[in-house]
Amino acid sequence: MxxxxxxxxxxxxxxxxxxxxxxxxxxxxxxxxxxxxxxxxxxxxxxxxxxxxxxxxxxxxxxxxxxxxxxxxxxxxxxxxxxxxxxxxxxxxxxxxxxxxxxxxxxxxxxxxxxxxxxxxxxxxxxPLAGLTALQILRDGARLTEGQRLLVNGSSGGIGTYAVQIAKSMGAEVTAVCGPHNVDLVRELGADHVVDYSREDFTRTSERYDAILDHIMNHPFSALLGLLTPRGVFMPNSGNGGKWMGGGRHRIKAELVKPFTRRRIAPVLARTTRADLEELARMVESGHLRxxxxxxxxxxxxxxxxxxxxxxxxxxxxxxxx
Ligand SMILES: NC(=O)c1ccc[n+]([C@@H]2O[C@H](COP(=O)([O-])OP(=O)(O)OC[C@H]3O[C@@H](n4cnc5c(N)ncnc54)[C@H](OP(=O)(O)O)[C@@H]3O)[C@@H](O)[C@H]2O)c1
Incomplete structure (x- = not known):
């Protein structure tokens, strides 16, 4: 072969x-x-x-x-x-x-x-990997509930496109950050609000979010935590962080910041389970996920x-x- x-x-x-x-x-x-x-x-x-x-x-x-x-x-x-x-x-x-x-x-x-x-x-x-990551981060990391406000930075890639749809099916209000050529795509996937990163810095706003899922990590932790409601949760989820540590760098930083904030910081490492693969398949079959x-x-x-x-x-x- x-x-x-x-x-x-x-x-x-x-x-x-x-x-x-x-x-x-x-x-x-x-x-x-x-x-x-x-x-x-x-x-x-x-x-x-x-x-x-x-x-x-x-x-x-x-x-x-x-x-x-x-x-x-x-x-x-x-x-x-x-x-x-x-x-x-x-x-x-x-x-x-x-x-x-x-x-x-x-x-x-x-x-x-x-x-x-x-x-x-x-x-x-x-x-598999992107769908499981989106599902487990939103369900187990964010513990997202109906009506909560979620911001996804990096919403047009593999995990982002699944995360927007899964969050909508959980009843969240979703703000998607993406580039100019993906604005229509993320709207079509269900995003309620879209921020085009080439025109606007999503951290310069008076909006507050219950959860932030960040695949890009191109803003300081302090700016991201400042966008959260008092009991909000931040999920750093970028594997890019330099040649030595990669995404591990964000995890270490998260541990260092945790004692100084009341907001929750919840990085999640996806794992493959049969139950969650079945859940993704069910969401596809019911029309909630593509x-x-x-x-x-x-x-x-x-x-x-x-x-x-x-x-x-x-x-x-x-x-x-x-
Ligand atoms: N926690 C876990 O277990 C786990 C598992 C798998 C992956 N990950 C991590 O999750 C991250 C995302 O993975 P992925 O598969 O979704 O990545 P991906 O498919 O490569 O998507 C990257 C997306 O980011 C967008 N983007 C680039 N620059 C941006 C910016 N400045 N602002 C907003 N969006 C921007 C790109 O859109 P444009 O073309 O518009 O720029 C692209 O659609 C990776 O860093 C990966 O390491 C974590």
């Missing part, structure tokens, strides 16, 4: 499309014919080995342990391990797999659920897809088709 392979850390030119052995599913694993793989900035971090803290965290000090990138996946089950009970060949699924920038990939059966009826493989492949597929690339161009996400201006989800 064909797969994207890298022998060293680096920018997309280290990624090659090669013929490799098809993986074998383990006892509780499923082998998928990958139809689409979602692209996340996390794939770029792992593929380039930056921030360096990732290398210390077990991804490989000098060379990557994961030689084929990709975790988000949607595809068709072609074989199952002896202990698999929930799936059979022919089932169409989505979720978290391993080495998904390939024609075939394995996934733990607990990290997969049925593809929502009516969704394309590309749409389903966008859901994936905005911004761009797709064929597997052979996975490096370009990664570069596009790393450039920081992806619209909705970027997907690789295999």
């Amino acid at each position: 064909k797969a994207i392979v890298q022998d060293s850390y680096g920018t997309p030119d280290v990624l090659e499309l090669r013929d490799v052995e098809q993986p074998e599913p383990g006892e509780r694993e499923v082998l998928l014919r990958v139809r689409a793989a979602g692209v996340n900035i996390a794939d770029w971090f792992i593929s380039t080995g930056t921030p360096y803290v990732l290398r210390l965290a077990g991804f490989g000090l000098r060379t990557p342990k994961r030689t084929t990138p990709g975790t988000d996946v949607a595809g068709e089950v072609v074989a199952v391990g002896a202990g698999v009970t929930r799936f059979k060949p022919g089932d169409e699924v989505f979720g978290e797999g391993r080495a998904t920038f390939a024609e075939y990939a394995c996934a733990d059966e607990d990290n997969l659920v049925a593809k929502p009826a009516g969704a394309t493989f590309e749409e389903a492949a966008g859901l 994936t905005v597929v911004g761009r797709t690339w064929p597997l052979s161009d996975a490096g370009r897809a990664l570069q596009h996400v790393a450039d920081g201006h992806a619209r909705g989800k970027v997907v690789v088709t295999a």
